[in-house]
Amino acid sequence: MKTRRVTAGVASVLALSLGAAACGGGGDDNDGNGGNGKKDAALTSIVNPSSKKGGTVTYEHSDVPDSLDPGNTYYGWVQNFSRLYGRTLTTFKPAAGKEGLEVVPDLAESLGKSSPDAKTWTYKLRAGVKFQDGTPVTSKDVKYAIERSNFAPEALSNGPTYFKSYLEGGDKYQGPYKDKSAEGIKSIETPDDRTIVFKLKQPFADFDYLATFSQTAPVPKAKDNGAKYVQNIVSSGPYQFQSYEEGRGATLVRNPQWDAKTDPIRKALPDKVTIKFKVNQVTIDNDLLSNKITADAAGTGVAPQTQPKVLAGKNAGQTDSSYAGATQYIALNLKVAPFDNIHCRKAVQWGLDKQSVLDAMGGTPKGDVATTLLPPSVNGYTKFDTYATEGHKGNAAKAKEELKACGKPNGFNTILTARSDRPAEVAQATAVQASLKKIGINVEIKQFPAGKYFSNFAGVPSYVHENKLGMLSMAWGADWPTGYGFLDQIVNGAAIKPSGGNNLMELDDPKINKALTDAIANTDDAARTKAWGEIDKMVLDNASVVPVVYRKNLLLRPQSATNVTVTQAYLGMYDYLLMSSSK
Known part of the structure; x- marks a missing residue:
């Protein structure tokens, strides 16, 4: 969700x-x-x-x-x-x-x-x-x-x-x-x-x-x-x-x-x-610090620029660093070139310095580097790292091999979306831009309001295709606390909608769709739980999702x-x- x-x-x-x-x-x-x-x-x-x-x-x-x-x-x-x-x-x-x-x-x-x-x-x-x-x-x-x-x-x-x-x-x-x-x-x-x-x-x-x-x-x-x-x-x-x-x-x-x-x-x-x-998010943070309001309704935590002041000040005892049960990731749209080519998608997977992205978002208080789509707190999570790099800092050599394989040896240009009112997401996008530039992928950042992000922009395939939005910032938490509750609406082809959609990759893989359907119909709890981790691996093998951070608020x-x-x-x-x- x-x-x-x-x-x-x-x-x-x-x-x-x-x-x-x-x-x-x-x-x-x-x-x-x-x-x-x-x-x-x-x-x-x-x-x-x-x-x-x-x-x-x-x-x-x-x-x-x-x-x-x-x-x-x-x-x-x-x-x-x-x-x-x-x-x-x-x-x-x-x-x-x-x-x-x-x-x-x-x-x-x-x-x-x-x-x-x-x-x-x-x-x-x-x-x-x-x-x-x-x-x-x-x-x-x-x-x-x-x-x-x-x-x-x-x-x-x-x-x-x-x-x-x-x-x-x-x-x-x-x-x-x-x-x-x-x-x-x-x-x-x-x-x-x-x-x-x-x-x-x-x-x-x-x-x-x-x-x-x-x-x-x-x-x-x-x-x-x-x-x-x-x-x-x-x-x-x-x-x-x-x-x-x-x-x-x-x-x-x-x-x-x-x-x-x-x-x-x-x-x-x-x-x-x-x-x-x-x-404004910083205004909200200041209103909380001065006791003018009861809570920030978004529930995603203070802005990166407020974080040091809060943690080092007298209000540190009024903070809760909560695991959000959510993964921050980048969706690579399969209908927008060059991400219709799996090797171009894999170039991003290998080339991204995830640690630099987490640092830009606020470091450890904002979460841990992600290697899977399912976060560790969801029933069905299986630990693996399909695109493992030392220190999660990326591997330029492997990224360039994939660029050559996808016919873009000198890199390519693309667009990355971010929600304008979410400072941490904008900071993430900026770090992604800097990281991928090192391997020749030039990223233009376009910002959209969160309230209309899915209904008017990132969740509208026609808009995405027309405006060539190849990379889309996304954060997702389980609709309910099982692997199916997390995965279905973001990786199932049946979840693709004309607007308001959440499968931002437009992933419609018959094998993944069938695996989801078979698993939720299985009344054996253990088998069902195991299946969610296997489906997660299938999605990462497809390379259309780039997990970035297991989020904290x-x-x-x-x-x-x-x-x-x-x-x-x-x-x-x-x-x-x-x-x-x-x-």
């Missing part, structure tokens, strides 16, 4: 006690001004615990979201944030440390009931859940939410399409905006207002993870107006939108129809939540932030469902 998830064995998660949904939050009741000064404390505990109601939680973000519509987003921070106003069938437990990786029931009463072959999954909704207008939430509202989010790319193109890929008849259903029938897709059944049944065309052992997606947050059909729904989202959670300004921000206030008796995992302590977009928590803990379920950012403020 454009931010998301880390590890825990599938079997152990699915075997959780259904009573494990209580929110982990610590029992201390304080004024929110103490206990906030120990480095990395939020990695394994809840910092500054409080049960005090009231106050305002304030977020800032350096760009804009792809969308705050739960059915039209793929950014992990939005998946995290949207739990304030959208309840999904299941979710990750709001708790510290490893507990935060547990999948627990949310809108549903329990985890899914699976058929023996894992092709049919049934959920029953909790009784008494209402939308903000007082109407009951029904299974039909969940079905409609999935239909609009997976089957209507003409209106909602940002999110993943797992349901479309795995539901029976998913390749034929045209979505609710084109198919006006009352029945909708037949493979989602709603026999009564509280029961929803999913009929899959093949076994899918990870389905409870899929049910955590914001795409399962209910949407009343009568209130939906496609892409414009973001302007009037109907809440099923503890907060509703008081205001929303496109590109500027939003304010959330309490939803009077939310009933804590139907929601055992949310404490909903703040009275108000505000978020402001398009704030240097997060900063201000003194006024209460109930602060890192959630590895959402790429190592803070858990926004728990976070409150003493201000």
Whole structure:
């Protein structure tokens, strides 16, 4: 995901006690001004615990979201944030440390009931859940939410399409905006207002993870107006939108129809939540240091230029260096010359000085040099290095051999993209440019805004081809904590979309596609886990992905932030469902 998830064995998660949904939050009741000064404390505990109601939680973000519509987003921070106003069938437990990786029931009463072959999954909704207008939430509202989010790319193109890929008849259903029938897709059944049944065309052992997606947050059909729904989202959670300004921000206030008796995992302590977009990253860092805001919504850590000041100053004890469960990599587009030639791709693999790139991004606090696509924290990771060089500094001789083999002995020109509001990514691109210049590959850097990066630019094949964007900066974390949850949407040919796509290489290798399909259908946990590492090797052999860094986030928590803990379920950012403020 454009931010998301880390590890825990599938079997152990699915075997959780259904009573494990209580929110982990610590029992201390304080004024929110103490206990906030120990480095990395939020990695394994809840910092500054409080049960005090009231106050305002304030977020800032350096760009804009792809969308705050739960059915039209793929950014992990939005998946995290949207739990304030959208309840999904299941979710990750709001708790510290490893507990935060547990999948627990949310809108549903329990985890899914699976058929023996894992092709049919049934959920029953909790009784008494209402939308903000007082109407009951029904299974039909969940079905409609999935239909609009997976089957209507003409209106909602940002999110993943797992349901479309795995539901029976998913390749034929045209979505609710084109198919006006009352029945909708037949493979989602709603026999009564509280029961929803999913009929899959093949076994899918990870389905409870899929049910955590914001795409399962209910949407009343009568209130939906496609892409414009973001302007009037109907809440099923503890907060509703008081205001929303496109590109500027939003304010959330309490939803009077939310009933804590139907929601055992949310404490909903703040009275108000505000978020402001398009704030310079260094300004955000300074606002955290001066205690003006509660958190940086992006959850990707302070800017490289802020990092030395933070680590050497009095605020070092308010930092959490969190593994993000994500890999920063460069996608080499197979449809843009000369990367349609594997030897040109391998020239980049051998020629890149990865250590210099990590140093430019901020060094060890920002992560470790990557040699695989799967990060070490994801179930299925296998350690290997297909293009091993001494000190990860590249091998110019081997790179030049590959350049000769691809018919470009003197090198070539190409374009590398980066997101303009992400200083670390821009620094990475600059280091890549300097590194590859040494072997004759001349890289021009083009920057794009993060909020539209996938919907308008890097995720739009026609735009990529027309503008000859050969190298595309990318960071990805697992959609859920297994190899499939990490790999499918970025290396499967079925994930290539006209816009909003994440397979930036446009990799469509029949052997890789089949290996993914076969593995997720395998109900043997050990065999499935082994397969993910083997698929990772297949991708690196193809040379279309250049792993750069296993990412870390240097997060900063201000003194006024209460109930602060890192959630590895959402790429190592803070858990926004728990976070409150003493201000």
